[in-house]
Amino acid sequence: MKTVLLIEDDIVLRENTAELLELAHYKVLTASNGKVGITLAKKHLPDIIVCDIMMPELDGYSALKILSKSKTTKHIPFIFLSAKTERSDIRKGMNLGADDYITKPFSEDDLISAIESRLAKVSILKDLGKKLHNITEEVHEEDEIKTLNELKNFFDDYGDEFEFNKDDVIYHEGDHSNYIYLINRGAVKCYRIDEQGKELVTALYKEDDLFGYTSFTQNIAHKETATAIANTKLFGVSIIEFNTILDKNHKVVLELIELLTDDLSVIKEQLLQMAYGSVNKKTADTILKFAEKINKKPGDPIQISRNDLASVAGIATETLIRTLTLFKKQGIIEINGRNIKVVNLDRLKRIN
Numbered sequence: 001m002k003t004v005l006l007i008e009d010d011i012v013l014r015e016n017t018a019e020l021l022e023l024a025h026y027k028v029l030t031a032s033n034g035k036v037g038i039t040l041a042k043k044h045l046p047d048i049i050v051c052d053i054m055m056p057e058l059d060g061y062s063a064l065k066i067l068s069k070s071k072t073t074k075h076i077p078f079i080f081l082s083a084k085t086e087r088s089d090i091r092k093g094m095n096l097g098a099d100d101y102i103t104k105p106f107s108e109d110d111l112i113s114a115i116e117s118r119l120a121k122v123s124i125l126k127d128l129g130k131k132l133h134n135i136t137e138e139v140h141e142e143d144e145i146k147t148l149n150e151l152k153n154f155f156d157d158y159g160d161e162f163e164f165n166k167d168d169v170i171y172h173e174g175d176h177s178n179y180i181y182l183i184n185r186g187a188v189k190c191y192r193i194d195e196q197g198k199e200l201v202t203a204l205y206k207e208d209d210l211f212g213y214t215s216f217t218q219n220i221a222h223k224e225t226a227t228a229i230a231n232t233k234l235f236g237v238s239i240i241e242f243n244t245i246l247d248k249n250h251k252v253v254l255e256l257i258e259l260l261t262d263d264l265s266v267i268k269e270q271l272l273q274m275a276y277g278s279v280n281k282k283t284a285d286t287i288l289k290f291a292e293k294i295n296k297k298p299g300d301p302i303q304i305s306r307n308d309l310a311s312v313a314g315i316a317t318e319t320l321i322r323t324l325t326l327f328k329k330q331g332i333i334e335i336n337g338r339n340i341k342v343v344n345l346d347r348l349k350r351i352n
Helices: 011-023 034-044 060-068 087-095 108-138 148-158 239-248 250-276 279-294 306-313 317-329 345-350
Strands: 003-007 027-031 048-052 078-082 100-103 160-164 169-171 179-185 188-193 199-205 225-228 232-238 333-336 339-342
Touching (some): 048 060, 148 250, 232 239, 279 317, 279 339, 279 345
Parallel strands (some): 048 078
Antiparallel strands (some): 160 232, 169 225, 179 232, 188 225
């Protein structure tokens, strides 16, 4: 029988929720505030913790911070249970390391399914850890992962397989970065939404690219959303597995540092282009960038939204549309609905 620690200051809600959990065949420990909850968590090491946020003596945020720093309790799944529904409150909880966030009022199904999914995740990650341990025990020293290509081969051979249709979300901003991904087929865009609701594309990834690495060593929240911009197949390796690989294969760490350096260079170049480039050059460079990420042949049509093109180029959508119309009149591109086809690649590259 799995044990749930319920930390809730409202006595009626605490007793009712505890009863629901007991009827669902969980052993339930209860605490009236975060201070008592921390004591019970360290003493009994429950399988999962469900915790309110606004409580006397010690609130839920503080309780999670303290438990996350303890070796014995930092791996216990933690679910916030709160009436605070603002996006900033939810994001704060997830950034602190919470596994889920349930808003009040909640249904029995919401609570039980959240607990079951978190416990299942823990079980899966334990199985993955055992699998990786068995794999690495069988690997001889001459088979050490030394290069980025060998690391990608590991993804192909042992990674979990995921498939997404065009426009499917792979992960949302605020989700925990449980996996690092290798693109086997397709393309992915990462983006953030600003306070005005405008989308800013932060990165584009193509076949054989790694992405999703908010951190190579910690399971922290994603800072951006990732979406498939074509039918996409991924291989994912969990952060737990990835840490084991880095620990046992130090030479590949240098390759990863070089990869991050290249990423920073691309970002810097994009920022300079957005700051100083002409509208025509920004548009031309962005079309070339999408063509590179999505297609194997420059002459193939690319199917991409005008909003995506504008957000990468750093210009208004209306300005981009006018520039595309100009390129079309000049015979540089052809436009058919959402499709853009480059018909004069050399001229497009020479635009300044």
